[in-house]
Amino acid sequence: LQPSSLAAAFGISGTAAYLMHSNDDSSSAHHLVKCDAANTNDLLHQLHNKFDALQAQIAANNAANATAANENKIDVVLGAQWGDEGKGKLVDMLGEHYDICARVAGGSNAGHTIVVDGIKYKFHLIPSGILNPKAKCVIGNGVVIHLPGFLQEMQGLHDAGISTQDRIFISDRAHVVFDFHQEVDGKKEHTLGRNKIGTTKKGIGPAYASKISRNGIRVGDLQDWEYFEERFIALANATMAEHPSIRIDIDAELAKYKQIAAKVKPLTIDTIEYINDSWSNGTRVLVEGANATMLDIDFGTYPYVTSSNPSVGSVLTGLGVSPNKLSGIYGTVKAYCTRVGEGPFPTEQINDIGDHLGTVGAEYGTTTGRQRRCGWLDIPQMQYSAKLNGFTALNLTKLDVLTGIGKIQLGVKYVDAVTGESIAGMPASLRQLYKVRVIYEEMDGWTEDISKCQRFEDLPVNAQKYVKRVEELVGVPIKWIGVGPGRKDIIYCDV
Numbered sequence: 314l315q316p317s318s319l320a321a322a323f324g325i326s327g328t329a330a331y332l333m334h335s336n337d338d339s340s341s342a343h344h345l346v347k348c349d350a351a352n353t354n355d356l357l358h359q360l361h362n363k364f365d366a367l368q369a370q371i372a373a374n375n376a377a378n379a380t381a382a383n384e385n386k387i388d389v390v391l392g393a394q395w396g397d398e399g400k401g402k403l404v405d406m407l408g409e410h411y412d413i414c415a416r417v418a419g420g421s422n423a424g425h426t427i428v429v430d431g432i433k434y435k436f437h438l439i440p441s442g443i444l445n446p447k448a449k450c451v452i453g454n455g456v457v458i459h460l461p462g463f464l465q466e467m468q469g470l471h472d473a474g475i476s477t478q479d480r481i482f483i484s485d486r487a488h489v490v491f492d493f494h495q496e497v498d499g500k501k502e503h504t505l506g507r508n509k510i511g512t513t514k515k516g517i518g519p520a521y522a523s524k525i526s527r528n529g530i531r532v533g534d535l536q537d538w539e540y541f542e543e544r545f546i547a548l549a550n551a552t553m554a555e556h557p558s559i560r561i562d563i564d565a566e567l568a569k570y571k572q573i574a575a576k577v578k579p580l581t582i583d584t585i586e587y588i589n590d591s592w593s594n595g596t597r598v599l600v601e602g603a604n605a606t607m608l609d610i611d612f613g614t615y616p617y618v619t620s621s622n623p624s625v626g627s628v629l630t631g632l633g634v635s636p637n638k639l640s641g642i643y644g645t646v647k648a649y650c651t652r653v654g655e656g657p658f659p660t661e662q663i664n665d666i667g668d669h670l671g672t673v674g675a676e677y678g679t680t681t682g683r684q685r686r687c688g689w690l691d692i693p694q695m696q697y698s699a700k701l702n703g704f705t706a707l708n709l710t711k712l713d714v715l716t717g718i719g720k721i722q723l724g725v726k727y728v729d730a731v732t733g734e735s736i737a738g739m740p741a742s743l744r745q746l747y748k749v750r751v752i753y754e755e756m757d758g759w760t761e762d763i764s765k766c767q768r769f770e771d772l773p774v775n776a777q778k779y780v781k782r783v784e785e786l787v788g789v790p791i792k793w794i795g796v797g798p799g800r801k802d803i804i805y806c807d808v
Contacts, residue, residue: 385592385593385594385595385596385597386597386598386638386639386640386641387592387598387599387600387628387632387634387638387639387640388407388411388597388598388599388600388639388640388641388642388643389599389600389602389625389628389639389641389642389643390403390404390407390599390600390601390602390643390645390708391602391605391606391623391624391625391642391643391644391645391702391704392602392603392604392605392606392608392623392644392645393605393606393644393645393646393695393698393699393702393704393707394605394606394607394646394647394650394651394652394691394694394695394698395605395607395608395650395651395652395653395658396604396605396607396608396623396652396653397605397647397651397653397676397678397685398605398645398646398647398708398710399645399647399708399710399711399795400601400602400645400708401426401427401436401441401601402427402710402795402800402803403643403645403708403710403793403803404440404441404442404599404601405427405429405441405442405444405445405800406793406800406801406803407599408441408442408444408445408448408599409445409447409448410597411442411445411448411597411598411599412447412448412449412591412596412597412598413448413449413450413451413588413591413596413597413598413599414440414441414442414443414445414448414449414450414451414598414599414600414601415440415450415451415452415453415584415588415598415599415600415601415632416438416439416440416450416451416452416453416456416600416601416603417453417455417456417600417602417603417627417628417630417631417632418453418455418456418602418603418604418621418622418623418627418631419456419457419517419603419604419619419621419623420438420456420457420458420459420490420515420516420517420520421437421438421458421459421462421463421490421513421515421517427441427444427800428798428799428800429444429800432473434470434473434475436466437462437466438452438456438458438459438462438463438466439452439463439466439467439470439477439481440452440601441601442599442601443470443475443477443480443481444475446476448480449479449480449481449482450480450481450482451481451482451483451484451584451587451588451632452481452482452483452484452487452584453484453487453584453588453631453632453633454484454486454487454584454585454631454632454633455487455621455627455630455631455632456484456487456631457487457488457489457490457516457517457520457521457524457621458483458487458488458489458490458532459489459490459491459495459515459516460489460490460532460570460573460577461492461569461573463483463577464573464576464577467481481580482580482581482582482584482587483532483577483580483581483582483584484532484533484581484582484583484584484585485531485532485533485536485581485582485583485584486531486532486533486584486585487531487532488520488521488523488524488529488530488531488532489520489529489530489531489532489534490515490516490517490520491516491520491530491548491566492516492566493549493552493559493561494516494517494519494520494523495514495515495516495519496516496556496559497516497519497552497556497559498514498515498516498517498518498519499514500556500558500559501518501519502514517619517620517621518619518620520620521620521621522620523548528544528547528548528551529548530544530545530548532577532581533581535570535573535574535577535578535581536574536578536581538571538574541570541574542567545563545566545567545570546563549561549563549566584632584633585632585633588632588633588634589633589634592634592638600628600632602623602627603621603623604619604621604623605623606623606624606697606698606701606702607652607694607698608623609621609622609623609624609701610622611624612624612701612739614656614657614743614746615741615743617654617655617656617657617743618656624701624702625639625642625701625702625703640705641705641706642702642703642704642705643704643705643706643707643708643792644698644699644702644704644706644707644708644789645707645708645710646690646695646698646707646708646709646710647674647690647709647710647711647714648690648709648710648711648712648714648715648779648783648795649670649674649687649688649689649690649711649714649715650687650688650689650690650691650694651670651674651676651685651686651687651688652685652686652688653678653683653685653686654683656743657743657746657747658686658688659688659691659693659694659724659727659746659749659751660688660689660690660691660724660751661686661687661688662687662688662689666687666688666689666718667686667687667688669717669718670687670688670714671684671685671687673714673716673717674687674711674714675798688724689721689722689723689724689753690723690724690783691724691751692723692724692725692726692783692786692787693724693725693726693727693736693739694739695783695786695787696786696787696788697738697739699787699788699789704789705789706789706790706791706792706793706808707784707787707789707790707791707792707793708791708792708793708795709780709783709791709793709794709795710794710795711795712763712772712776712779712780712794712795712796713762713763713764713795713796713797713802715758715759715776715779716758716759716760716761716762716763717758717760718758719757719758720755720756720757720758721755721756721757721758721779722753722754722755722756723753723754723755723756723779723782723783723786724751724752724753725752725753725754725786726751726752727740727749727750727751727752728749728750728752729745729748729749729750730748730749730750731748733750736749754782756775756778756779756782757775757778758775759773759774759775759776761773761776763776763796763797764796764797764802765796766796766804767804768804769794769804769806771804772794772796772804780794790806790808791806791808792805792806792808793805793806794806
């Protein structure tokens with residue numbers, strides 16, 4: 314555009330202090346037109362406002378175009394630390410843009426809390442995307458499901474006025490968690506004494522053990538009662554033989570599950586066909602990760618881990634989709650770090666800082682109610698998580714919890730406590746991980762209330778510096794920033 318045309322596009326009647334102007338004939342010589350000096354500041358102010366509006370419109374159009382280009386892609390929200398990062402809140406916010414929300418791994422050991430209009434919703438098995446009235450929810454084949462707990466969770470949503478009719482589907486290949494799995498879980502944890510894993514005692518590990526031992530029972534088996542009865546009796550007897558202190562009333566359990574079978578029959582489908590057909594037809598799918606990377610059975614701090622793979626690989630194996638269908642992979646990370654249960658935690662702060670983070674951040678487990686251990690953000694751990702999952706963007710949550718801390722520490726490097734040598738990657742040996750010394754980088758904090766900030770530029774300068782430093786060290790752009798507990802207390806960054 315010629316400057317005169319640009320000025321017209323902005324809706325400004327005058328010109329800037331000097332404008333290069335041409336006649337309609339493109340071959341005409343250009344000449345300078347002098348502006349009335351009295352109007353210059355006003356004109357520049359108009360230009361500034363119009364330019365800002367144009368930039369915002371371009372950004373919105375780019376976002377819309379990007380969304381349209383990914384109409385039939387599968388996006389994933391994963392936990393990047395040790396869990397409890399706030400994945401459910403992002404899923405709830407994004408959910409309105411997706412047709413299907415899915416769980417792919419774990420069981421009722423996962424817990425997500427969503428606050429809507431002052432009401433807390435706690436989810437354990439059902440994807441929190443159910444709060445979007447247009448979305449359907451899928452519990453994939455990689456999940457292990459305690460059906461009585463699932464039905465209770467559905468009833469709780471119904472009582473809260475959330476419709477679940479024709480909106481929740483369970484994979485016929487998902488394995489069942491029985492009450493005796495939970496009993497086994499509790500007894501095993503008790504026998505470990507001070508070496509306990511820190512399990513939620515929800516029966517997840519024993520259910521996966523049954524699955525791997527090939528004597529597990531799948532949800533689809535309930536639709537062939539004779540087959541289910543045969544396998545249940547065999548599994549119950551095998552459990553009692555291995556754990557003599559556990560007694561199972563087989564007749565009572567069969568009677569209970571006969572009633573459950575009728576209730577879950579309308580919900581049980583081949584989710585592999587459903588998801589892939591939906592994807593082929595342009596449906597947008599959002600996967601809600603459970604637990605987190607550092608609790609992964611393969612990549613986490615074994616044996617202080619969960620019994621499944623909460624990293625990106627579980628999307629493929631737990632939903633039945635191919636890698637080329639994945640699009641956005643969003644890692645959720647707190648502005649600090651927490652962990653529930655036992656196991657190494659290099660940046661843990663057992664002091665006033667830990668108390669501040671736990672109190673201000675309300676760090677209590679959704680599923681267990683246990684107090685979480687708290688510490689500074691661990692950059693080597695985050696770099697490891699980003700390497701494993703291939704995050705395309707990060708969701709940085711609970712930045713507001715750091716408000717009021719004078720000096721904020723970032724754990725930027727692991728070194729051997731004895732030799733002082735740098736440690737590359739994440740040690741597989743817990744002995745080594747327990748003994749690492751963390752090198753910290755200190756940053757100035759802020760005291761301003763950030764809960765009402767809506768743009769990155771609204772944040773205090775020191776908060777902006779902290780976010781940018783995290784982004785720089787991890788090597789992944791930060792797309793969302795949590796500034797408060799409310800459903801909408803999120804800053805969107807155009808990255």
